[in-house]
Amino acid sequence: MACSKAATYFCTATICRNAFFTTVNNTDGKLAGSFSERPFAICEIGFGTGLNFLVTLLAWSGAARKQIEKLQANQHAGQLPQIRPLTYIACDQLFLPVKEMKTVHANWPELAAVSSILLAAMDQAEWTDNACTLKLDLFPADNYARLPLAPVTLHLIGGEITETIRRLENGYLKINAWFLDGFAPDRNPAMWSEAVFDGLKNDSAPDATAATYSCAAHVREQFTRAGFAWEKTPGFGKKRFMLQASLLMQKNYNT
Numbered sequence: 001m002a003c004s005k006a007a008t009y010f011c012t013a014t015i016c017r018n019a020f021f022t023t024v025n026n027t028d029g030k031l032a033g034s035f036s037e038r039p040f041a042i043c044e045i046g047f048g049t050g051l052n053f054l055v056t057l058l059a060w061s062g063a064a065r066k067q068i069e070k071l072q073a074n075q076h077a078g079q080l081p082q083i084r085p086l087t088y089i090a091c092d093q094l095f096l097p098v099k100e101m102k103t104v105h106a107n108w109p110e111l112a113a114v115s116s117i118l119l120a121a122m123d124q125a126e127w128t129d130n131a132c133t134l135k136l137d138l139f140p141a142d143n144y145a146r147l148p149l150a151p152v153t154l155h156l157i158g159g160e161i162t163e164t165i166r167r168l169e170n171g172y173l174k175i176n177a178w179f180l181d182g183f184a185p186d187r188n189p190a191m192w193s194e195a196v197f198d199g200l201k202n203d204s205a206p207d208a209t210a211a212t213y214s215c216a217a218h219v220r221e222q223f224t225r226a227g228f229a230w231e232k233t234p235g236f237g238k239k240r241f242m243l244q245a246s247l248l249m250q251k252n253y254n255t
């Protein structure tokens with residue numbers, strides 16, 4: 001879909017708004033690891049239209065593609081690019097139907113390729129107990145050396161967050177970056193409840209960071225209670241401020 005000038009501005013603004021989560025959490029920098037490493041794990045609370053996931057996927061596939069091209073140019077085509085596998089855990093009360101997501105995604109032509117990969121996978125998803133796991137192969141039709149297996153795993157977990165947050169304790173990786181994209185606390189207290197912040201505390205990897213557009217005193221207090229240092233920074237567009245947080249405590253963890 002061609003963007004009008006106004007729409008282009010809107011598209012860019014919205015993409016930037018969504019890129020905030022990857023920027024604040026420095027996901028690009030942290031993805032520069034290796035395939036032998038444990039996957040980089042992101043948990044988004046409030047998946048909605050999936051735009052944050054698409055922006056992340058675009059960054060991930062762009063970095064992987066650059067590395068593959070570099071290896072090919074240097075005639076090391078057999079080598080694996082230095083990028084960590086990605087695991088993305090998306091929580092939402094209710095996931096939108098694929099048809100609706102497709103309509104929304106059509107406003108962002110720059111996301112078309114990653115959107116079609118996501119939506120094709122969601123179309124085939126097999127749900128059990130309100131959750132499913134999708135394996136995404138980002139380079140299926142390219143001439144590039146194929147990456148081993150599907151290096152991006154997307155877990156979708158449906159249901160009320162105060163309940164689903166507990167599911168992260170079993171069978172999921174500890175989280176390196178939290179994208180907290182729920183509605184504001186006055187409109188949606190459950191999203192910012194103690195149960196949710198207990199989940200952040202219990203299910204974070206030692207280097208965990210978090211980002212949110214909500215700077216309410218309640219949110220700041222909950223971060224402190226959960227062992228995160230937080231910083232209020234200038235906002236973007238209509239958002240005057242943002243909050244970035246990082247885990248202070250070092251804990252033992254196995255996954």
Ligand SMILES: C[S@@+](CC[C@H](N)C(=O)[O-])C[C@H]1O[C@@H](n2cnc3c(N)ncnc32)[C@H](O)[C@@H]1O
Nearest residue numbers: 046047048049050051052092093160161181190
């Ligand atoms: C601001 S929207 C998220 C936008 C999304 N990140 C995007 O890029 O399109 C907030 C999302 O939080 C979800 N949500 C709100 N309250 C919730 C709750 N109590 N438990 C789980 N999900 C909730 C809504 O369904 C909605 O999709």
